[in-house]
Amino acid sequence: MPLDSEADLIAPADIKRAIHDIVSDIVAVRRYLHQNPELSHQEDKTSAFVAKRLRDLGLDEVRTDVGGYGVVGEIRGTAATTRPVKTIALRGDMDALPIQETSDLPYRSCVPGVMHACGHDGHTSNLLGAATILAGLRNQFSGTVRLIFQPAEETVGGAKRMCEDGVMQGVDSIVALHGWPGLSVGRIAVRPGPMMASSDTFDLTITGKGAHAAQPHNGIDPIVAAAHVVLALQTVSSREMSPTEPVVVTVAQFHAGTAYNIIPGVAELKGTIRCLTEEHRTEIPERIERIAAGICAGLRAEYRFKFKRGTPVTVNDFAINQLVAETGVEVLGPENVVTLDSPSMGAEDFAIYLKHAPGAMFRLGVGEQMTALHTPTYNFADDALPHSIEIFVRAALKFLAA
Ligand code: NI
Numbered sequence: 160m161p162l163d164s165e166a167d168l169i170a171p172a173d174i175k176r177a178i179h180d181i182v183s184d185i186v187a188v189r190r191y192l193h194q195n196p197e198l199s200h201q202e203d204k205t206s207a208f209v210a211k212r213l214r215d216l217g218l219d220e221v222r223t224d225v226g227g228y229g230v231v232g233e234i235r236g237t238a239a240t241t242r243p244v245k246t247i248a249l250r251g252d253m254d255a256l257p258i259q260e261t262s263d264l265p266y267r268s269c270v271p272g273v274m275h276a277c278g279h280d281g282h283t284s285n286l287l288g289a290a291t292i293l294a295g296l297r298n299q300f301s302g303t304v305r306l307i308f309q310p311a312e313e314t315v316g317g318a319k320r321m322c323e324d325g326v327m328q329g330v331d332s333i334v335a336l337h338g339w340p341g342l343s344v345g346r347i348a349v350r351p352g353p354m355m356a357s358s359d360t361f362d363l364t365i366t367g368k369g370a371h372a373a374q375p376h377n378g379i380d381p382i383v384a385a386a387h388v389v390l391a392l393q394t395v396s397s398r399e400m401s402p403t404e405p406v407v408v409t410v411a412q413f414h415a416g417t418a419y420n421i422i423p424g425v426a427e428l429k430g431t432i433r434c435l436t437e438e439h440r441t442e443i444p445e446r447i448e449r450i451a452a453g454i455c456a457g458l459r460a461e462y463r464f465k466f467k468r469g470t471p472v473t474v475n476d477f478a479i480n481q482l483v484a485e486t487g488v489e490v491l492g493p494e495n496v497v498t499l500d501s502p503s504m505g506a507e508d509f510a511i512y513l514k515h516a517p518g519a520m521f522r523l524g525v526g527e528q529m530t531a532l533h534t535p536t537y538n539f540a541d542d543a544l545p546h547s548i549e550i551f552v553r554a555a556l557k558f559l560a561a
Contacts, residue, residue: 169299169556171489177292178548185291185548186541188212189284190266193538196255196275199314202228205253205283209308212287216294218306226320228253228310234293236300236559246303247558248326248333249551250512251286252279252312261535277532278338278525281539281547283308285336285523288544289551296552302559305330307512315358315470318508322515332479333518334554335509336547340531342497342524344542347487347550349521350499351480355473356407356433357440358506362465363388363451369424378422382415384460385426389413391450392430399446406443407433407504433504435472473502473510476517479558483521486554491546523547 197205206228213221213232220233236244260267260274268274275281290306307326311317327333342348365385370378395408408430415426432447434440444466455462487496499522509520525540 169296171553174292174549174552177295178288178545178552181288181291182545185284185288185544188287189280189539189541189544192280192283193264193275194266194269196268196270196273196280198257198273199254199311199317200227202253202310206230206308206310209253209283209287213290213306216291218290218294225326226310226322226324227317229317229321229324229326230308231326232290232306232308234290234297234304234306236302236304237298238301240301242301244302245331245559246305246329247555248305248307248330248512248516248518249286249289249555250307250309250333250335250509251282252309252317253283254279254311254313254317256313256533258533258535262538264538274535275539276534276537277313278537278539279312281338281525281544282336285544285547285551288548289555292548292552293555296556300556300559304555304559312508315508318511322511327512327515330516332476332558333512333516334479334483334551335518335520336523336551337507337520338525338539338543339522340525340529340537341527342522343527344524344540345491345546346495346497346524347491347521347546348497348499349475349480349484349487349519350502351475351477353435353472353502354475354520355502355507355510356435356504357472357510358469359432359440359444360467360469361430361432361444361447363428363447364463365426365428365451365455366461366463367422367424367426367459370422372420372422375422379459380422381424381426381460382422384455384458385413385415385428387454387458388451389428391454392447395443395446395450400439404439405435405504406439407431408443408447433506435502437472440468440472470506470508471510471514473507473520474513475519476513479517480519482557483519483550483554486550486557487521490549490553
C-alpha cells in the first residue's frame with residue numbers, strides 16, 4: 160500500500176516514546192522557568208536559556224534579539240520529497256506578570272513580585288519539548304518548522320515587533336496554545352473562527368471648572384459628568400448592540416479630585432473595549448465618543464477622547480483549527496477534544512501572527528481545580544506537557560506532509 164503522506168513514515172508510537180524519554184527534562188525546564196520569571200521586555204535570561212537549549216539541539220538556525228528578547232529557531236527537514244516544501248511556525252510566549260506568588264511550591268518564584276501567573280513557563284517548555292522531538296526527527300520529514308519564542312505578550316507588542324522583524328516571512332501556517340484552567344489535563348478545546356476578542360483602549364478626559372465644594376454652582380463638576388458618562392456607556396453593549404453579538408466596554412479607571420472640599424477641574428476615565436469583529440472595533444469608539452459628547456454638552460463640560468487600537472481579534476483558520484482538532488483526537492481521543500461554543504473576551508497578541516498566515520490557537524487543559532490565570536497561585540500543569548508536545552509535533556508533521 161502506498162504511503163499517503165510522509166508523516167506516515169513516523170510511527171505515532173515512536174513519537175510517544177521519544178516524548179516519554181525527554182519529559183522529565185522538560186518538566187525540570189518548566190520548573191526552572193517558573194522559579195525564574197521575568198517581566199515583559201525584560202526576558203533577558205529566559206531568552207538566553209532558550210537560545211542555548213536550541214543551539215544544543217543543533218538547530219539549523221537560531222536567531223536571538225528578534226523583536227526584543229525574542230528567539231527564533233529553525234528546523235529544516237531533510238527527507239527527500241517531490242512536493243513543494245512548506246513552513247509551519249509554532250509559537251510560545253515567555254514573559255511573566257507583576258504578581259507576588261503565594262503558593263508553597265518548592266519551585267515557587269524566587270523573584271519578589273514577579274511570577275508566571277499566566278503559565279508562559281509551560282508554553283515555553285512545551286515549545287522546547289516539541290523542538291527537541293522535531294530536531295530528532297529531522298531526517299524523516301521535509302519542510303521547515305520555525306519555533307517562535309515570543310517576549311512581551313502580556314504588555315502586547317511582542318508579536319508585533321517579532322512580525323516586524325520578519326518572523327512570519329515564508330510561513331504557511333502557525334499554531335499556538337494557551338494553558339486553560341477549568342479544563343482537565345488530557346483535554347484540549349478548539350474553535351474555528353473567533354477564539355479571542357480584540358482589545359483596544361480609550362481615555363476620556365472630562366474638563367469642567369473647579370470650585371469650592373460648598374459652592375457647586377460656581378463650578379462645572381467633571382465628576383458628575385464623568386459619572387453620567389460611565390453609566391451611559393453601559394448602554395453601548397446593552398442597548399445598541401444585538402444581544403447575540405457580544406462586545407465589552409469596561410471603564411477600568413476613574414481618577415478625579417484631591418481633597419474633601421474641592422470640586423476638581425478634571426476627571427479622567429480609562430477603559431478597554433473587547434469585540435469579535437472588525438466592524439464593531441470601528442463602530443464602538445464612535446458610539447463612546449457620541450455618548451460622551453452628548454452628556455458633556457448637556458452638563459456644560461468639555462471632553463477629549465483618545466482611542467488606541469491594540470490587539471486584533473484572534474480568528475482561527477478553519478482548516479488549521481481542523482488539523483489541530485484531528486491531531487487532538489488522535490493523541491487524546493475524541494471525547495477529549497472540546498469544540499467551544501463561544502470565544503473568550505480576553506485577548507491574545509497571537510492574533511497579530513494570524514494577519515500574516517492562517518493558523519490556530521487551542522486551549523490546553525491544565526486542570527479543573529486550577530486557580531484562574533493571572534492569580535497568585537496559578538501553576539501550569541506539568542502533566543499536560545506530554546500531551547501538548549505530542550500535539551505540536553504531530554500537527555506540524557501533518558501540516559508539512561499534507
Ligand atoms: Ni497568557
